Amino acid sequence: MANNEDVFKKIVSHAKEYGFIFPSSEIYDGLAAVYDYGQLGVELKNNIKQYWWKSMVQYHENIVGIDSAIFMHPKIWKASGHVDAFNDPLIDNKDSKKRYRADVLIEDHIAKIEDKIRKEVEKAAKRFENFDEAMFRSTNARVLEQQAKIDDITHRYSEAMNANDLEAVRQLILDLGIVCPISGTRNWTEVRQFNLMFATQMGSVADGADTIYLRPETAQGIFVNFLNVQKSGRMKIPFGIAQIGKAFRNEIVARQFIFRMREFEQMEMQFFVRPGEELKWFEYWKETRRKWHLALGISEKKYRFHDHEKLAHYANAATDIEFEFPFGFKELEGIHSRTNFDLSRHSEFSGKKLQYFDPELNESYTPYVIETSIGLDRTFLAIFSYAYHEETLEDGSQRVVLKIPTILAPYKAAVLPLVKKDGLPEKAQQIVDSLKYDYMVQYDEKDAIGRRYRRQDAIGTPFCITVDNQTLANGTVTVRERDTMQQERIPAENLNAYLHGKIQPLSH
Numbered sequence: 403m404a405n406n407e408d409v410f411k412k413i414v415s416h417a418k419e420y421g422f423i424f425p426s427s428e429i430y431d432g433l434a435a436v437y438d439y440g441q442l443g444v445e446l447k448n449n450i451k452q453y454w455w456k457s458m459v460q461y462h463e464n465i466v467g468i469d470s471a472i473f474m475h476p477k478i479w480k481a482s483g484h485v486d487a488f489n490d491p492l493i494d495n496k497d498s499k500k501r502y503r504a505d506v507l508i509e510d511h512i513a514k515i516e517d518k519i520r521k522e523v524e525k526a527a528k529r530f531e532n533f534d535e536a537m538f539r540s541t542n543a544r545v546l547e548q549q550a551k552i553d554d555i556t557h558r559y560s561e562a563m564n565a566n567d568l569e570a571v572r573q574l575i576l577d578l579g580i581v582c583p584i585s586g587t588r589n590w591t592e593v594r595q596f597n598l599m600f601a602t603q604m605g606s607v608a609d610g611a612d613t614i615y616l617r618p619e620t621a622q623g624i625f626v627n628f629l630n631v632q633k634s635g636r637m638k639i640p641f642g643i644a645q646i647g648k649a650f651r652n653e654i655v656a657r658q659f660i661f662r663m664r665e666f667e668q669m670e671m672q673f674f675v676r677p678g679e680e681l682k683w684f685e686y687w688k689e690t691r692r693k694w695h696l697a698l699g700i701s702e703k704k705y706r707f708h709d710h711e712k713l714a715h716y717a718n719a720a721t722d723i724e725f726e727f728p729f730g731f732k733e734l735e736g737i738h739s740r741t742n743f744d745l746s747r748h749s750e751f752s753g754k755k756l757q758y759f760d761p762e763l764n765e766s767y768t769p770y771v772i773e774t775s776i777g778l779d780r781t782f783l784a785i786f787s788y789a790y791h792e793e794t795l796e797d798g799s800q801r802v803v804l805k806i807p808t809i810l811a812p813y814k815a816a817v818l819p820l821v822k823k824d825g826l827p828e829k830a831q832q833i834v835d836s837l838k839y840d841y842m843v844q845y846d847e848k849d850a851i852g853r854r855y856r857r858q859d860a861i862g863t864p865f866c867i868t869v870d871n872q873t874l875a876n877g878t879v880t881v882r883e884r885d886t887m888q889q890e891r892i893p894a895e896n897l898n899a900y901l902h903g904k905i906q907p908l909s910h
């Protein structure tokens with residue numbers, strides 16, 4: 403059986419082969435950690451955006467959306483803390499001249515220990531039948547020993563980072579015997595902080611120009627528009643502002659395909675609440691976002707919450723929703739109780755009062771904020787990798803099928819004339835015309851019908867509509883369903899209602 407790394411490689415090449423994702427600037431040998439979405443990728447991505455937008459904005463009467471500019475006043479990033487503290491700890495290997503994120507080296511080391519624990523438990527499960535007490539004790543001791551190692555590493559790393567003691571981070575890397583994957587040596591430099599924001603100049607003459615930043619998160623565009631939206635929309639607390647947009651980070655360790663990119667998209671929502679009520683809303687949004695993920699039909703086992711012990715400077719509670727990607731559990735979404743940090747700082751730096759007058763309490767205050775922040779590209783990767791299946795059919799043949807939730811699939815149906823003659827293409831084209839205003843449909847007449855089914859399976863099209871001689875005789879078509887491969891015959895004139903019945907919005 404293929405291991406996870408092989409499966410991941412296949413997923414990446416499948417995404418390219420079928421027009422979901424291409425490396426950026428590929429004919430110039432690419433640009434590291436930057437990707438383009440192809441003709442199918444953009445459809446899936448837009449559908450994910452729509453699912454998020456609807457569930458946040460359309461289904462919540464007290465949440466509205468905005469689309470703020472990527473360029474913002476440079477003082478915003480000073481106020482938010484990004485100029486001073488949006489850093490990654492970096493370390494270089496002197497032999498390979500390769501640069502790494504110190505925290506990622508440590509994280510990878512922990513992942514290896516976790517792998518050992520998993521293997522230990524799997525081994526025990528296999529021998530379950532004749533597992534005696536002595537075996538149980540020794541397995542348990544080994545697992546506890548490994549777990550203690552993880553706890554110790556996590557503790558030392560958090561202490562060092564909290565104290566901004568970069569020498570202690572380096573010492574931890576040395577103590578753990580971490581080697582450079584390229585040179586295999588432990589010849590490390592000191593650890594340095596590196597700011598992740600991309601800077602550029604605004605204005606035509608470099609001398610008189612201001613340094614501005616490409617936004618590293620969309621959230622600040624929401625904070626600085628808090629009063630505009632609250633007043634123009636007559637919003638009453640609690641209320642939320644949602645936004646989908648590009649963010650940019652000069653990631654040093656850019657790998658794992660679209661998991662960590664330098665240009666990516668976020669779907670963020672800031673929910674403004676009364677001070678003192680934030681932890682109640684934090685729990686509400688944890689649960690609401692959990693349900694959103696599960697509504698995709700992805701197994702609950704693929705998700706876990708990871709509550710933060712080390713909180714960001716602005717938060718009084720934080721959790722990550724982690725997803726089990728082919729390379730392990732990693733952060734997909736962050737939910738943060740950001741206190742009134744951002745609004746207070748923007749008040750301080752702009753000199754404008756960013757407060758809300760609460761008519762029920764008859765007082766003004768700076769609202770507290772719960773943020774939900776999910777990466778669009780990571781959501782794409784989660785859905786795409788979960789959907790990817792290789793199956794052996796009853797006749798021994800193989801198929802690759804993308805079991806993407808129907809509502810998110812790039813094409814909802816493909817219309818296929820059985821043969822390229824006898825008026826079947828014309829009839830099929832009529833069917834395309836009758837469906838295309840409501841659904842993304844594809845027409846395909848090339849190759850044998852079996853091969854066309856395989857191609858639609860590979861791009862995740864949930865329904866294949868086949869037009870044959872019977873269609874001309876009695877107006878019926880066959881509809882083949884992607885996952886079960888079951889076929890049924892229905893009148894062509896019922897196709898629109900049929901698809902409508904099958905393609906239901908995801909709700910939670």
Ligand code: GAP
Pocket residue numbers: 618619620621651653660661662663664666667668670733734735736773775776777778779780
């Ligand atoms: N406003 C809060 C914020 O930006 P974050 O945890 O830094 O929080 C939120 O980012 C989400 O954005 C992450 O959970 C992840 O899904 C996505 N994200 C962050 N950096 C990313 C990157 N370099 N490439 C792709 N997605 C990224």
